Amino acid sequence: MEIVNYFKAKTVEEAYKKLQEDPSNLIIGGGAWLRLSSKTVNTAIDLEYVGLNQxxxxxxxxxxxxxxxxxxxxxxxxxxxxxxxxxxxxxxxxxxxxxxxxxxxxxxxxxxxxxxxxxxxxxxxxxxxxxxxxxxxxxxxxxxxxxxxxxxxxxxxxxKEEVLGYYYKMKKTGLDFAVVNVGVTNTLGHLKIVVGARPSLAAFAVKAMDYVNNQETVTDEVIEETANIAINELKFSTNSKASKEYRIELAKVYIRRGLKEVTK
Ligand SMILES: Cc1cc2nc3c(=O)[nH]c(=O)nc-3n(C[C@H](O)[C@H](O)[C@H](O)COP(=O)(O)OP(=O)(O)OC[C@H]3O[C@@H](n4cnc5c(N)ncnc54)[C@H](O)[C@@H]3O)c2cc1C
Missing domain, CATH: 3.30.465.10 (Uridine Diphospho-n-acetylenolpyruvylglucosamine Reductase; domain 3)
Structure with a gap:
């Protein structure tokens, strides 16, 4: 990435105004992801002094x-x-x-x-x-x-709700990106299931959540069926990290584990 100008905004208003001035202007956070890009930025806008650090x-x-x-x-x-x-x-x-x-x-x-x-x-x-x-x-x-x-x-x-949670990132090596990641929560009896890195962006397994939240008790059979519904409704695909089929198997296992963990 090439940055032509670097602007340290003093207020959010100032940062916003600068952001609109040129289509290539952007806000810079830690810059770690941006620096991997090859684009040219007219003005990178730094938020260090605007007081957004609490x-x-x-x-x-x-x-x-x-x-x-x-x-x-x-x-x-x-x-x-x-x-x-x-x-x-x-x-x-x-x-x-x-x-x-x-x-x-x-x-x-x-x-x-x-x-x-x-x-x-x-x-x-x-x-x-x-x-x-x-x-x-x-x-x-x-x-x-x-x-x-x-x-x-x-x-x-x-x-700050009363939530029991489960999160698992499946990765091939310690510093790697997720092959798939799963979050399951139980908020006073209401269950949520989120699956990310499919490889697409994290999303709720809405039908699976509807199903499990309408059951009287969360038995092993219900957990199995919920995981099946989730992997059928969410879109999984293949990329360099893993095949679609492998991701589906992994997601199923971690959804099951998550549901067990937050309902035990
Ligand atoms: C080598 C490497 C490995 C990584 N591995 C993982 C991983 O395994 N798992 C994981 O979850 N993440 C991973 N990340 C991503 C990392 O955790 C950050 O999410 C990412 O670097 C973006 O954060 P940043 O502060 O560097 O953002 P930047 O690179 O500064 O900005 C990213 C984007 O956000 C915009 N932006 C920044 N702040 C604002 C704001 N306040 N308002 C509007 N727009 C804004 C920028 O304009 C830009 O478009 C990895 C990153 C790197 C570089």
Whole structure:
């Protein structure tokens, strides 16, 4: 990537204005993913001085600013005590500490990376995003959003609900990307199943969730059927990491394990 100008914004307004000035202008988070690209950027806009670097715990939620690094989120104690620690666990499986000290929440959410070990657990709990222009919306809606309008992610908000969680990243080697990743949660009896790196972006297994949430008890047979519905409704495919068939088998195993774990 070639950056022609580097702009350290002092306010979000200033950053937003600069972002609109040229189609190639962009916000830079940790820059770790951007630097792999070959594009030329007129102005890279740095958010270091705009004050988006806090993790705030309120009575009902954890609010994490966009410029916070994944390492800070991973180490956050309040978050590690919620949802069986699946958000922290997801992050801890990403490369090494050096990278996690650099990469940001903003870059990791806005990038909508299909392999993301951050988005899958966030989707399995109750997460919203707050954008400067588009405002507040669920993470699910944000992931589906297809717009050319350039915006700035200000923060994510995670509701502090009573959740039992499970997260598993299947990878071939310690530092690798996920072959498939699975998040399963139980919020006071309501089950959610998320599968990412299929290799497409994390998504809910909606039909499987409908089925399992309408059963009186979650028996082994129900778990088996739920996993079957999930792998049939979600789209899996082949890439250099794994075949479609292998991913389907893995997803089935981890969905089963997740359901067992959060319902035992
Ligand atoms: C070698 C390598 C291996 C990796 N392995 C994994 C892995 O196994 N699992 C995993 O989950 N992730 C992995 N990642 C991704 C990493 O965790 C980050 O998600 C990624 O680097 C983006 O974060 P960043 O801060 O570097 O964003 P940047 O590269 O700075 O930006 C990424 C995108 O987000 C935009 N952006 C950044 N902040 C904002 C904002 N506040 N508002 C609007 N737009 C914004 C940028 O304009 C750009 O388009 C890996 C990354 C690298 C480089």
């Amino acid at each position: 993790i705030k715990e309120t009575e009902n939620s954890i609010e994490i600013d966009a410029y916070v690094t994944l390492r800070e989120v991973e180490k956050n104690e309040a978050l590690s005590n919620l949802f069986s620690g699946i958000v922290n666990k997801g992050i801890s499986g990403i490369m090494g500490v050096a990278l996690r000290n650099l990469v940001t929440v903003g870059g990791s959410v806005v990038g909508k990376y299909s392999f993301s070990d951050f988005i899958t657990p966030l989707l399995a709990v109750n997460t919203e995003v707050v954008l400067y222009k588009a405002g507040r919306m669920s993470l699910e809606d944000f992931l589906k959003l297809r717009t050319k309008e350039k915006d700035i992610l200000l923060k994510i908000i995670i509701q």
